[in-house]
Amino acid sequence: MVGIRDVAEAAGVSVSTVSQVVTGRRPVAAATRARVEAAITRLGYRAHPGASQLRGGRTGTIALIVPTLENPFYPLVAVGMQDVLVPRNILLTVTDASGMDRSASAIHRLLSRRVDAMVAAPFGLPESSLAELHDAGIPFVSLGKAPPGGGDFVHTDDVSGAREVTTHLIERGRRRIAFLGGEESVVPTQQRLEGYQAALRAAGLPVRGDDVVFEEYTREGGRKGAATLLDRDDRPDAIVAANDLIALGVLDATRARGLRVPDDVAVTGYDDIEAASLVSPPLTTIENPAREIGRACARLLLERLDGMVTDVARTVALSTRLIVRDSS
Amino acid sequence: MVGIRDVAEAAGVSVSTVSQVVTGRRPVAAATRARVEAAITRLGYRAHPGASQLRGGRTGTIALIVPTLENPFYPLVAVGMQDVLVPRNILLTVTDASGMDRSASAIHRLLSRRVDAMVAAPFGLPESSLAELHDAGIPFVSLGKAPPGGGDFVHTDDVSGAREVTTHLIERGRRRIAFLGGEESVVPTQQRLEGYQAALRAAGLPVRGDDVVFEEYTREGGRKGAATLLDRDDRPDAIVAANDLIALGVLDATRARGLRVPDDVAVTGYDDIEAASLVSPPLTTIENPAREIGRACARLLLERLDGMVTDVARTVALSTRLIVRDSS
DNA sequence: GGCGGCACGCAAAAGGTTTTGCAGTAGCAT
DNA sequence: ATGCTACTGCAAAACCTTTTGCGTGCCGCC
Numbered sequence: 001m002v003g004i005r006d007v008a009e010a011a012g013v014s015v016s017t018v019s020q021v022v023t024g025r026r027p028v029a030a031a032t033r034a035r036v037e038a039a040i041t042r043l044g045y046r047a048h049p050g051a052s053q054l055r056g057g058r059t060g061t062i063a064l065i066v067p068t069l070e071n072p073f074y075p076l077v078a079v080g081m082q083d084v085l086v087p088r089n090i091l092l093t094v095t096d097a098s099g100m101d102r103s104a105s106a107i108h109r110l111l112s113r114r115v116d117a118m119v120a121a122p123f124g125l126p127e128s129s130l131a132e133l134h135d136a137g138i139p140f141v142s143l144g145k146a147p148p149g150g151g152d153f154v155h156t157d158d159v160s161g162a163r164e165v166t167t168h169l170i171e172r173g174r175r176r177i178a179f180l181g182g183e184e185s186v187v188p189t190q191q192r193l194e195g196y197q198a199a200l201r202a203a204g205l206p207v208r209g210d211d212v213v214f215e216e217y218t219r220e221g222g223r224k225g226a227a228t229l230l231d232r233d234d235r236p237d238a239i240v241a242a243n244d245l246i247a248l249g250v251l252d253a254t255r256a257r258g259l260r261v262p263d264d265v266a267v268t269g270y271d272d273i274e275a276a277s278l279v280s281p282p283l284t285t286i287e288n289p290a291r292e293i294g295r296a297c298a299r300l301l302l303e304r305l306d307g308m309v310t311d312v313a314r315t316v317a318l319s320t321r322l323i324v325r326d327s328s
Numbered sequence: 329m330v331g332i333r334d335v336a337e338a339a340g341v342s343v344s345t346v347s348q349v350v351t352g353r354r355p356v357a358a359a360t361r362a363r364v365e366a367a368i369t370r371l372g373y374r375a376h377p378g379a380s381q382l383r384g385g386r387t388g389t390i391a392l393i394v395p396t397l398e399n400p401f402y403p404l405v406a407v408g409m410q411d412v413l414v415p416r417n418i419l420l421t422v423t424d425a426s427g428m429d430r431s432a433s434a435i436h437r438l439l440s441r442r443v444d445a446m447v448a449a450p451f452g453l454p455e456s457s458l459a460e461l462h463d464a465g466i467p468f469v470s471l472g473k474a475p476p477g478g479g480d481f482v483h484t485d486d487v488s489g490a491r492e493v494t495t496h497l498i499e500r501g502r503r504r505i506a507f508l509g510g511e512e513s514v515v516p517t518q519q520r521l522e523g524y525q526a527a528l529r530a531a532g533l534p535v536r537g538d539d540v541v542f543e544e545y546t547r548e549g550g551r552k553g554a555a556t557l558l559d560r561d562d563r564p565d566a567i568v569a570a571n572d573l574i575a576l577g578v579l580d581a582t583r584a585r586g587l588r589v590p591d592d593v594a595v596t597g598y599d600d601i602e603a604a605s606l607v608s609p610p611l612t613t614i615e616n617p618a619r620e621i622g623r624a625c626a627r628l629l630l631e632r633l634d635g636m637v638t639d640v641a642r643t644v645a646l647s648t649r650l651i652v653r654d655s656s
Numbered sequence: 657g658g659c660g661g662c663a664c665g666c667a668a669a670a671g672g673t674t675t676t677g678c679a680g681t682a683g684c685a686t
Numbered sequence: 687a688t689g690c691t692a693c694t695g696c697a698a699a700a701c702c703t704t705t706t707g708c709g710t711g712c713c714g715c716c
Contacts, residue, residue, distance in 0.1 A: 003702060014666045019704055026705095029664060049442050050381030051702035054671050059378075061442075069407050069422075075397040082397075082424050091442075093421035094397075096410050114377050114389075114419075248606065278576065280608040331672060342696050347674055354675095357694060379672035382701045659716090666709080675700080684691080 002043045011039035022047060058116045061091045062301060064294075065120035069096045071217065071245055072273045073290050074121070077143070080294020081119070088302065090116075097125065117301040119143055119154075123186040139304035141297045145187040146315075152304070154296045154316045158188050161286040161320040162195025162240065163202075165268045168284070169238045170203045172328055174266055177205070178236035180225040180246055182217030189214065192242050192270065211236060215246070222249020230257060230265070237265055238328070244269035244276045247283050251327070266328040282325035289318050330371045339367035350375060351385075386444045389419045390629060392622075393448035397424045399545065399573055400601045401618050402449070405471070408622020409447070416630065418444075425453065445629040447471055447482075451514040467632035469625045473515040474643075480632070482624045482644045486516050489614040489648040490523025490568065491530075493596045496612070497566045498531045500656055502594055505533070506564035508553040508574055510545030517542070520570050520598065539564060543574070550577020558585060558593070565593055566656070572597035572604045575611050579655070594656040610653035617646050 004022075008015045013036060020026045021036040028036070039045075053059050064081060066074035078094045085092050093115065121143035122130045134140055134147050141152045169177055179196045181189040193212065200207050213228050215221030222241060229236055230253060241247035247269030254261050261267055261281055269276050269285035276283040296316045303309050332350075336343045341364060348354045349364040356364070367373075381387050392409060394402035406422045413420050421443065449471035450458045462468055462475050469480045497505055507524045509517040521540065528535050541556050543549030550569060557564055558581060569575035575597030582589050589595055589609055597604050597613035604611040624644045631637050 004704095005702085015702095016667075016704080016706090017665055020665085023704075026665095027663080032665080046441070047704095048382065048702050050378040050387075050673095051671090052704075053378030054376065054382055054673085054702080055704040056671075069403040069410075072400050072403070075400070075403045078422070079397050079424060082426075091421075092423065093419075094406070094423075095420065096407060098410075113374075275603050275606050278603050278607040280606070329672095332674095333672080343672095344674080344676090344697075345695055348695085351674075354695095355693080360695080375674095376672050379701090380674075382672080382703085383674040384701065385674065657716100660714095662711105662713085664709105664711090666707105668706095670705085671703090673701090676698095677696105679694100679696080681694085682692090684689105686687100686689085 002045050004045070004047065007036065007039045007043055007045045010043060011036045053113075058305075059114060060089070061093055061115045062298070063115040063118045063120075064092060064094045064297075065097050065118065065122075066094065067096075067121055067123045067217075068098045069094070070098075071243070071271075072275070073243075073271050073288065076290035077121075077294040077297070080291035080296075081298040082294075083291070084295050084298035084302065117141075117305055119297040119301065121145075122147075123183070123188070139301050141300050143293070143297065150313045152300045152314050154293055154300065154318070156288055156293070156318050156320045158191035159195040159198065161270065161288075161322075162192035162242075163199045164195075164320075164322045165270070165284065165286050166196045166199035166240055167203070168322060168324065169240065169266055169268065169328055170199065170205065172262075172266065174238035175205060176211070176234070176236045177238040177240060178211040178213070178229050179240045179242070180222065180229065180250065181212070181214045181242040182221060182246060184214040189242055192240075196240050217243055217245055219245050219249040219252070222246035222251075223253050224249070226250040226253030230254070230259065235265065238262075239265060239267050241267065241269050244271045244273045244283060244285055247285070247327075248275060248279060251279055251281075251283075262326065262328050268328055272323055276323075277325065281327045284325045284328035285323050287321040287323050289320070292318055330373050332373070332375065335364065335367045335371055335373045338371060339364045381441075386633075387442060388417070389421055389443045390626070391443040391446045391448075392420060392422045392625075393425050393446065393450075394422065395424075395449055395451045395545075396426045397422070398426075399571070399599075400603070401571075401599050401616065404618035405449075405622040405625070408619035408624075409626040410622075411619070412623050412626035412630065445469075445633055447625040447629065449473070450475075451511070451516070467629050469628050471621070471625065478641045480628050480642050482621055482628065482646070484616055484621070484646050484648045486519035487523040487526065489598065489616075489650075490520035490570075491527045492523075492648075492650045493598070493612065493614050494524045494527035494568055495531070496650060496652065497568065497594055497596065497656055498527065498533065500590075500594065502566040503533065504539070504562070504564045505566040505568060506539040506541070506557050507568045507570070508550065508557065508578065509540070509542045509570040510549060510574060512542040517570055520568075524568050545571055545573055547573050547577040547580065550574035550579075551581050552577070554578040554581030558582070558587065563593070566590075567593060567595050569595065569597050572599045572601045572611060572613055575613070575655075576603060576607055579607055579609075579611075590654065590656050596656055600651055604651075605653065609655045612653045612656035613651050615649040615651050617648070620646055 004015050004018050008018045020028050021033050117139040119141040134149050144155050146153050197207050213225045215225040239250050250267050269283040272285045272287040276285045332343050332346050336346045348356050349361050445467040447469040462477050472483050474481050525535050541553045543553040567578050578595050597611045600613045600615040604613045
């Protein structure tokens with residue numbers, strides 16, 4: 001294990017000079033620097049990150065916490081962050097928070113002081129846990145849910161997106177439109193529901209409580225919810241699914257029942273993951289710019305790390321877009 | 329910032345006793361332990377990870393390095409690792425290696441000493457970089473490519489998988505079967521090509537060099553490669569794509585040209601990502617158990633970390649399965 | 657040729673934990 | 687009652703880096 005001491009010796013300088021060369025926080029004479037750098041290369045020296053961090057340095061790592069990696073939306077957010085982070089030589093660490101819900105502080109314990117900054121999509125996380133993230137004393141960006149105490153925040157307008165897709169269905173002549181959400185408690189569900197209801201009201205259509213069902217944000221959730229909605233006597237003529245995964249499950253259910261989409265029932269999704277355009281029939285959905293969202297998060301964080309921002313909380317709102325395909 | 333010192337003071341014990349309670353490496357009297365634990369909870373103490381690591385501890389982190397997060401195969405591997413790691417309270421850090429190819433040691437520099445163990449799908453990584461990973465002195469599992477110097481290794485049999493799917497096409501009466509690979513240099517490409525050729529030979533069919541095309545492992549690569557293959561005078565009656573993403577691109581190309589699948593040309597994929605079953609027509613493909621692969625990797629690593637294994641290199645081979653759908 | 661100032665490199669402290677040899681004590685057996 | 691053992695907690699060293707105030711040597715200018 002080659003330490004800074006070895007490099008110093010090899011280069012014939014002091015330990016502190018080596019450190020200065022490495023960190024660049026103080027100027028070093030060109031000749032000396034060259035000698036030190038040569039020694040570093042020759043010995044293959046790398047600073048021990050633990051020690052660096054201990055003495056007050058950065059970890060050079062940014063964390064992304066997502067509710068699940070099974071929804072392809074989130075890997076894409078990670079890719080977007082990479083776009084910004086890789087040129088800056090910062091390591092991105094992606095953590096799937098599914099399965100670590102119980103202990104409210106699991107995430108904090110795992111990440112505190114282990115990263116320089118953090119972005120989290122805090123759905124399903126208890127409020128206390130979110131507060132902890134916010135108070136961890138490092139730059140933090142919340143994804144899709146306004147942080148309780150205020151703070152940086154990247155999102156798309158779920159209300160307007162859901163309103164847009166619902167309105168589209170109404171314009172296509174649908175009158176009995178159901179909403180199939182994921183977990184009821186999470187913010188995007190509530191906002192998409194709100195947009196759906198707003199569209200109904202604006203069109204003068206009744207807002208019926210039994211036309212709203214909540215399951216999970218998975219394909220399986222979609223199958224289950226669709227079963228509830230479709231096996232009734234007066235089934236809806238359209239289903240607004242709260243995301244594409246759910247919509248895929250709805251399509252499974254229609255297929256299993258021999259229902260034609262969109263003739264018997266129209267289906268719409270949300271996010272525009274790749275599968276949305278592939279499934280048959282292709283899904284009408286709302287494009288949610290995952291990669292761009294990732295980029296925005298990373299940029300926000302970087303600006304804080306660079307000290308360009310003081311303490312004003314910033315919100316980045318990215319726009320969504322209705323994509324009409326055959327399912328409606 | 330509450331340190332171990334504060335806890336010791338609050339509990340009326342020495343710093344080392346607190347450490348012993350936390351790490352559990354030495355027995356502590358029950359009464360004392362209770363007092364210390366109470367203080368820890370009350371103060372919200374957490375060990376500074378840098379300091380712990382410095383003094384010889386573990387980082388409690390395992391890294392997964394993937395070629396890209398855009399291929400949904402890899403997030404699933406991560407999920408599989410999580411299955412095993414979460415109960416053990418180990419943090420998984422997923423890194424997308426795309427874009428950090430240039431500097432051969434980027435990955436090493438980023439991860440060295442920052443994690444306790446590592447699994448990497450080292451496609452596209454220079455050989456030197458792979459050797460570095462292997463020599464980093466931490467448990468290391470290679471994914472899909474045998475590590476040059478020997479070492480733990482998880483894979484599926486690409487040769488047999490490709491042979492199986494190609495044979496399936498032959499049995500369906502296809503005679504002019506093309507192979508559309510991703511990057512030529514990476515091992516899975518070579519092996520899948522080998523399986524394809526083996527199947528042709530076994531059936532007494534000619535192995536024609538111009539029926540083999542290499543592009544990238546992306547949907548766009550599939551479109552390009554299919555263009556090459558389909559715009560010829562004597563186009564093939566089947567295309568074996570080296571993964572599902574490529575196959576999706578091939579389907580795009582057939583659609584653009586008004587070709588019917590499988591009537592005019594059959595198409596097969598590899599991996600069985602979710603999109604494979606969704607696209608129209610659904611893809612015949614080889615199921616590649618990503619999640620199970622992730623689990624196997626994590627288990628291998630854990631066994632080494634627990635010191636259950638000395639130095640014998642182990643190989644885990646998981647089986648694949650032909651999934652016949654409408655595209656063939 | 658002498659003096660002032662500047663650039664450069666150094667020494668030492670600090671940062672928070674884990675480890676380990678050691679000492680004190682209580683309990684048990686003789 | 688005494689000696690020994692086992693258990694428990696402590697003090698101090700070790701881990702490796704970064705930071706910062708200082709001293710030294712060199713250069714330029716008068």
